[in-house]
Amino acid sequence: MSEKKAKMSQAMKEKLTPKSFVKNPIKGTKFTLMVSSAKGGVGKSTFAVNLAFALKQLGKKIGLLDADIFGPSLPKLIGKNEKPENKDGKYIVPIDSHGVQCMSMGFLVEETTPMIWRGPMVISAIKTLTERVLWKDLDIIVIDMPPGTGDTQLTFAQDIKVDGAIIVSTPQDIALLDVKRGIQMFDKTKINIFGLVDNMSFFKGDDGKNYNIFGEGGVEQTAKEFNKDFLGKIPLHQDLRISADKGDPLTLSDPKHEMSLIFKIIAEKILKKLD
Ligand SMILES: Nc1ncnc2c1ncn2[C@@H]1O[C@H](COP(=O)(O)OP(=O)(O)OP(=O)(O)O)[C@@H](O)[C@H]1O
Numbered sequence: 481m482s483e484k485k486a487k488m489s490q491a492m493k494e495k496l497t498p499k500s501f502v503k504n505p506i507k508g509t510k511f512t513l514m515v516s517s518a519k520g521g522v523g524k525s526t527f528a529v530n531l532a533f534a535l536k537q538l539g540k541k542i543g544l545l546d547a548d549i550f551g552p553s554l555p556k557l558i559g560k561n562e563k564p565e566n567k568d569g570k571y572i573v574p575i576d577s578h579g580v581q582c583m584s585m586g587f588l589v590e591e592t593t594p595m596i597w598r599g600p601m602v603i604s605a606i607k608t609l610t611e612r613v614l615w616k617d618l619d620i621i622v623i624d625m626p627p628g629t630g631d632t633q634l635t636f637a638q639d640i641k642v643d644g645a646i647i648v649s650t651p652q653d654i655a656l657l658d659v660k661r662g663i664q665m666f667d668k669t670k671i672n673i674f675g676l677v678d679n680m681s682f683f684k685g686d687d688g689k690n691y692n693i694f695g696e697g698g699v700e701q702t703a704k705e706f707n708k709d710f711l712g713k714i715p716l717h718q719d720l721r722i723s724a725d726k727g728d729p730l731t732l733s734d735p736k737h738e739m740s741l742i743f744k745i746i747a748e749k750i751l752k753k754l755d
């Protein structure tokens with residue numbers, strides 16, 4: 481084969497081989513967990529924050545990273561709005577909330593500043609949050625992902641080492657459609673799915689009856705269909721919503737609450753997977 485031909489066939493080979501990405505671990509933590517769902521408003525942030533404090537109560541050192549660049553909610557959920565300390569003009573020191581190290585775009589910009597950014601800026605913000613934050617001696621970072629399958633998800637899938645993903649969904653058909661898309665994205669990008677959580681699963685009335693407001697059993701069934709674990713049901717409960725609005729996570733303020741105990745069981749299941 482002529483030299484020119486050999487060069488061309490090499491170039492063709494490179495084009496045709498699937499790209500393999502170098503995934504960098506986030507420094508300062510042993511494990512990185514992602515709380516995700518392609519669907520918006522299903523309770524990812526509420527779940528991530530309460531899971532973080534439940535894991536902390538099980539003796540782990542926890543970090544909480546809000547990866548929602550456009551709609552950060554962590555400052556509100558933990559009731560903190562401090563500006564993080566800057567180290568050497570290069571690094572950001574996480575904000576402490578009752579022993580959990582927290583970081584969010586919301587700490588870096590004013591609460592009401594709209595983020596009107598294009599893809600590359602989002603990617604660079606995610607890089608800042610994953611490479612420039614001085615996480616210290618953590619066992620686990622819990623990442624609260626934004627909804628969808630956009631630039632943030634792609635950046636995590638290609639560039640950042642994630643040990644496990646937890647998919648949160650309501651049992652509603654329209655949410656499950658997005659969940660199925662999300663599962664396939666994780667499978668394709670080789671992110672290990674630890675399991676699915678059914679949030680707003682049912683509402684227990686004063687009459688003691690359970691009302692399946694968003695449908696019944698759909699998340700567990702989807703888990704089965706895709707051969708994933710089902711991690712549990714979290715009912716719709718006013719105390720969880722009130723504590724979120726107050727910036728005082730229920731698993732922190734009332735660890736014996738029936739809802740906190742549900743989070744504890746899920747946290748234990750997740751820790752088993754990291755063993
Ligand atoms: N199990 C629950 N019981 C009662 N309220 C809940 C429950 N889970 C979440 N909520 C409430 O539902 C609303 C949406 O929750 P949250 O913001 O956590 O969703 P999200 O999936 O993070 O949304 P987004 O896609 O916008 O990031 C919030 O008001 C929250 O307090």
Ligand SMILES: [Mg+2]
Pocket residue numbers: 524525526548553624625626
């Ligand atoms: Mg959210």
